[in-house]
Amino acid sequence: MADAKEAEQTADAAGAVRTLVERTIQRNIKGVEYFASAAPPVGLTPKDTIHKRGTLNLYHYKPLVDEVYRVPILMVMATTNRGYVFDVAEEHSFVRFLLNAGYDVFVMDWDYPRPEEKTLNLDDYASRFFDECIRKVQQASGEKEVSLMGYCMGGVLSTIYAASHPEAPIKNLACFTTPIDFSQMTIFAHMAQPEYFDVDRLVDNVGNVSPELLQTSFDMLRPSGRAASNRMLWDNMWNDDFVEFHRKMDRWANDMLPLAGEYFRDTIKKLMWDNQLLKGTLQVDGRVADLANITIPVFHGVAQHDHIVPYEASKPLIANVGSKDKEEIVMKGGHISLIAGPNAARHLWPALDVWFAERSV
Numbered sequence: 017m018a019d020a021k022e023a024e025q026t027a028d029a030a031g032a033v034r035t036l037v038e039r040t041i042q043r044n045i046k047g048v049e050y051f052a053s054a055a056p057p058v059g060l061t062p063k064d065t066i067h068k069r070g071t072l073n074l075y076h077y078k079p080l081v082d083e084v085y086r087v088p089i090l091m092v093m094a095t096t097n098r099g100y101v102f103d104v105a106e107e108h109s110f111v112r113f114l115l116n117a118g119y120d121v122f123v124m125d126w127d128y129p130r131p132e133e134k135t136l137n138l139d140d141y142a143s144r145f146f147d148e149c150i151r152k153v154q155q156a157s158g159e160k161e162v163s164l165m166g167y168c169m170g171g172v173l174s175t176i177y178a179a180s181h182p183e184a185p186i187k188n189l190a191c192f193t194t195p196i197d198f199s200q201m202t203i204f205a206h207m208a209q210p211e212y213f214d215v216d217r218l219v220d221n222v223g224n225v226s227p228e229l230l231q232t233s234f235d236m237l238r239p240s241g242r243a244a245s246n247r248m249l250w251d252n253m254w255n256d257d258f259v260e261f262h263r264k265m266d267r268w269a270n271d272m273l274p275l276a277g278e279y280f281r282d283t284i285k286k287l288m289w290d291n292q293l294l295k296g297t298l299q300v301d302g303r304v305a306d307l308a309n310i311t312i313p314v315f316h317g318v319a320q321h322d323h324i325v326p327y328e329a330s331k332p333l334i335a336n337v338g339s340k341d342k343e344e345i346v347m348k349g350g351h352i353s354l355i356a357g358p359n360a361a362r363h364l365w366p367a368l369d370v371w372f373a374e375r376s377v
Contacts, residue, residue, distance in 0.1 A: 168194065
């Protein structure tokens with residue numbers, strides 16, 4: 017009996033060694049392939065660009081099913097990154113999930129702001145761009161009402177628009193990892209303290225704020241994050257599926273956009289320093305953005321381990337809107353994994369589908 021058990025343990029150990037050796041060989045072979053091959057394509061779900069003005073792009077995705085819900089969804093991307101995070105890969109595509117579930121999907125996405133667009137401000141991003149895009153969505157869909165869905169700063173802009181335009185034809189508002197109390201943005205708040213950060217000098221001298229400055233700011237939230245990510249990649253270099261998805265997400269995370277100078281100035285002064293959205297004193301395009309003005313159904317998805325937008329920063333959204341129909345869901349994961357990847361596909365997307373389905377008819 018003892019001999020049989022010992023033989024089994026020896027076989028297990030030998031198998032573990034063989035696996036280790038095989039994976040080590042594969043890591044080295046595939047490591048060379050990793051650096052020699054082109055980055056995998058992203059954002060492949062068919063779509064049309066139905067509106068473009070400088071930094072703003074509005075996409076309309078082609079339907080994948082015959083029957084769709086009446087109310088279209090307008091997704092709003094964060095202004096620092098590109099919208100293909102919603103459509104990273106066919107098997108990890110938030111957009112494709114919504115299309116297969118029967119929704120008519122539009123996305124507000126961003127390009128590099130041109131030098132002459134340095135004068136774009138919060139009024140443009142949180143009011144005028146929305147007016148334009150909602151009109152285009154109405155024309156393309158033939159429907160008056162539109163549901164807004166915003167991610168991170170896209171959620172902030174969507175919230176500001178809904179709060180300052182209570183008469184707008186917005187049917188539902190869904191946000192993910194959306195900061196409302198900017199004093200709780202911890203490290204960002206410390207980095208942007210007025211006594212140390214001269215935002216006027218920066219914007220007046222450089223115009224649009226470079227993506228390198230923004231990327232460095234995000235990296236400072238987790239200084240060891242890039243090294244940890246590379247270590248995880250190396251440990252899983254033998255796994256083709258892991259490597260492909262990692263490359264796509266890494267491409268997106270490093271594909272940061274500049275921010276229009278006046279928009280950046282407004283964001284720092286009005287949101288970060290004065291916390292005007294939380295206080296109800298923010299004005300955009302001559303309108304007060306009062307969260308109590310939002311009376312439509314509201315859904316907020318929050319990441320339990322979000323190092324960019326801590327829960328305390330996003331918590332006031334549900335607490336302060338005037339809606340009776342409002343729901344917050346807190347899920348395991350981080351700022352990005354909440355809306356993209358396997359964890360999002362298993363948890364957030366189905367929950368959002370259930371919520372939208374009965375409110376999109």
